[in-house]
Amino acid sequence: MEGDHFYVDLVFYSRLLRCFVLIDLKLGKLTHQDLGQIMMYVNYYDRTQRTPDEARTVGIVLCSEKNDAMVRITLPEDNDQILADTYKRYLPTEAELAAELTKERDEAERMLRLTDPGKDDE
Numbered sequence: 520m521e522g523d524h525f526y527v528d529l530v531f532y533s534r535l536l537r538c539f540v541l542i543d544l545k546l547g548k549l550t551h552q553d554l555g556q557i558m559m560y561v562n563y564y565d566r567t568q569r570t571p572d573e574a575r576t577v578g579i580v581l582c583s584e585k586n587d588a589m590v591r592i593t594l595p596e597d598n599d600q601i602l603a604d605t606y607k608r609y610l611p612t613e614a615e616l617a618a619e620l621t622k623e624r625d626e627a628e629r630m631l632r633l634t635d636p637g638k639d640d641e
Contacts, residue, residue, distance in 0.1 A: 520563075525556075525559070525560070527541045527542070527543055527557075527560045528542055528543050528544045529541070529542040529543075529544070530542075530564075533577075536574055536577070537572075537573050537574050538569070538573055538574035538575060538576055538577055539564045539568060539569065539573075539576040539577070540576075540577045540578075540579065541557065541560050541561060541564065541576060541577070541578045541579065542578075542579045542580075542581060543556065543557050543560070543578070543579070543580045543581070544581050544582075544606075545580060545581065545582040545583070546582075546583055547582065547583055547584060548582065548583070548584040548586060549580065549582040549584065549585050549586050549589060549590070549603055550589070551589060551593045553580050553582065553603075554580065554589070554590065554593045554594060554601065554603065555593070557578040557579075557580050557601055558578065558594075558601060560578060561575075561576045561577070561578040561600055561601065564576040575600055576600065577600055577601075577602070578600060578601045578602070579601075579602045579603070579604070580601070580602070580603040580604075581603075581604060581605070581606040582603065582604075582605060582606070583605060583606065583608070584605065585603055585604060585605045590603050
């Protein structure tokens with residue numbers, strides 16, 4: 520842009536969503552500058568690369584330490600394009616994955632029981 524060069528870390532295209540997905544990797548704590556940078560990348564792709572039949576570009580910032588308040592205040596209230604989250608520095612063990620799956624299944628079953636109370640009678 521006018522002689523300045525910027526590079527997003529990863530660019531994907533989602534055939535299912537029909538949109539570009541940009542991922543910026545950050546070391547350390549998330550800053551408002553990081554969110555501004557991914558917003559710039561998203562705006563660039565939306566304005567220069569996206570075709571009218573494609574969905575809006577999605578931007579994801581992965582950082583080692585997320586600040587939820589920073590995200591809430593920096594991004595617009597109606598934001599549905601920019602996401603920020605933390606990354607793991609290691610892969611979970613098989614036992615950790617199994618425990619997480621069990622927890623999620625139990626929660627899903629609990630929610631089903633709440634939405635269909637007569638289900639317990641069967």
